[in-house]
Amino acid sequence: MKKTIALGILALSLAGTASAQVKPEDQIKYRQAGYSFMAWNMGKIKANVEGEYNAQQVQAAANAIAAIAGSGMGALYGPGTDKAVGDRKTRVKPEFFQNMEDVGKLATDFNAAAANLAKVAATGDKAAVQKAFGETGATCKACHDKYRAD
Amino acid sequence: MKKTIALGILALSLAGTASAQVKPEDQIKYRQAGYSFMAWNMGKIKANVEGEYNAQQVQAAANAIAAIAGSGMGALYGPGTDKAVGDRKTRVKPEFFQNMEDVGKLATDFNAAAANLAKVAATGDKAAVQKAFGETGATCKACHDKYRAD
Numbered sequence: 001m002k003k004t005i006a007l008g009i010l011a012l013s014l015a016g017t018a019s020a021q022v023k024p025e026d027q028i029k030y031r032q033a034g035y036s037f038m039a040w041n042m043g044k045i046k047a048n049v050e051g052e053y054n055a056q057q058v059q060a061a062a063n064a065i066a067a068i069a070g071s072g073m074g075a076l077y078g079p080g081t082d083k084a085v086g087d088r089k090t091r092v093k094p095e096f097f098q099n100m101e102d103v104g105k106l107a108t109d110f111n112a113a114a115a116n117l118a119k120v121a122a123t124g125d126k127a128a129v130q131k132a133f134g135e136t137g138a139t140c141k142a143c144h145d146k147y148r149a150d
Numbered sequence: 151m152k153k154t155i156a157l158g159i160l161a162l163s164l165a166g167t168a169s170a171q172v173k174p175e176d177q178i179k180y181r182q183a184g185y186s187f188m189a190w191n192m193g194k195i196k197a198n199v200e201g202e203y204n205a206q207q208v209q210a211a212a213n214a215i216a217a218i219a220g221s222g223m224g225a226l227y228g229p230g231t232d233k234a235v236g237d238r239k240t241r242v243k244p245e246f247f248q249n250m251e252d253v254g255k256l257a258t259d260f261n262a263a264a265a266n267l268a269k270v271a272a273t274g275d276k277a278a279v280q281k282a283f284g285e286t287g288a289t290c291k292a293c294h295d296k297y298r299a300d
Contacts, residue, residue, distance in 0.1 A: 022190070033186035040172070040180040041221060060221050067217035071191060071210050 024080035025088040031076035032090075038065050042140075045121075045133050055124035062114075062121035062129075065136070069114040074107065096147040103147065110139040174230035175238040181226035182240075184218050191215050192290075195271075195283050205274035212264075212271035212279075215286070219264040224257065246297040253297065260289040 022030070041061035048058045082097050084090060096103055113136040120132040172180065191211035198208045232247050234240060246253055263286040270282040 022193070026190075030186060030190040033183040033190070036183035037180060037187055037218065040176075040183070040226075043172070057222060060217075063217040064221040067210075067213040068187065071214040072207060076190075 022076070022078075023085075024078065025085035027076040027078055027081045028085060028088045028090050031073055031081075034068050034071070034073055034076075038068050041065050042133075042137065045117075045129070049126060049130040049133055053126045055121075058129060059118075059121045059124075062118040066114040066118035069111050091149045093147050093149055099147075103143070106139070106143045106146075110136070110143065113139045172226070172228075173235075174228065175235035177226040177228055177231045178235060178238045178240050181223055181231075184221070184223055184226075188215050188218050192283075192287065195267075195279070199276060199280040199283055203276045205271075208279060209268075209271045209274075212268040216264040216268035219261050241299045243297050243299055249297075253293070256289070256293045256296075260286070260293065263289045 041064045044061045045058050048054055077092070077096070081090065082092060082094060113132070117129070117132040117136045120128045191214045194211045195208050198204055227242070227246070231240065232242060232244060263282070267279070267282040267286045270278045
């Protein structure tokens with residue numbers, strides 16, 4: 001448990017080192033871009049597991065989700081990104097910034113589920129992908145339910 | 151050359167099959183999200199090759215770029231996405247849709263450069279990453295110069 005939390009915090013802080021200074025409004029823009037692009041790819045996987053299955057498409061989509069999840073998005077929640085900056089709105093709740101241990105754990109769960117989804121997608125096994133996809137979606141929802149406003 | 155073009159068109163059309171129907175305004179939103187998230191990761195790699203080098207951060211960033219590049223973004227240039235849809239603006243030029251063979255070639259070049267960048271980043275060799283990073287940036291610019299309005 002301790003190790004899981006430590007890994008989560010590491011994942012969240014990874015991109016902080018040696019990173020170009022990114023303005024708060026751009027941090028919000030980039031994190032929203034990451035979630036938006038993952039949503040498109042989740043939608044593609046959903047369509048595949050519910051219909052005709054294209055293993056190559058699912059694998060490419062899962063790779064994108066896993067790589068975005070593993071890219072150190074925690075660095076995009078820096079100071080000044082807890083509320084709208086000019087026209088750049090955010091749905092993140094203040095509680096997010098007050099519970100970084102819990103957020104770190106949720107981030108670790110998400111990273112692990114996304115990495116597993118990519119691994120399973122590489123096998124082309126539709127049923128296994130459906131299971132891993134559901135598990136990944138659950139880790140998204142766990143964070144949204146707690147830390148994202150409607 | 152013929153093969154390169156065919157591969158490019160394949161890459162552009164890959165995500166079209168079995169995909170959920172995505173509205174034109176959402177296609178524009180998702181493709182902009184992909185480019186935006188890649189830009190953040192390109193910025194991180196740039197900061198690393200110009201300063202203190204964090205191999206793990208560069209590898210994660212390069213993986214994100216390569217996976218997004220390989221996710222079949224061609225499907226996000228469907229009918230009705232050649233100009234603004236409501237509030238959703240786009241900088242794509244009409245010429246993009248009139249030169250799909252050339253676009254396919256540029257997309258193939260970009261995918262190959264991004265995949266190579268990820269491969270090189272895994273070695274942790276800063277000088278080699280700098281070269282591969284420059285080559286990737288050049289393939290971005292090649293398309294922007296021709297098909298993106300200022």
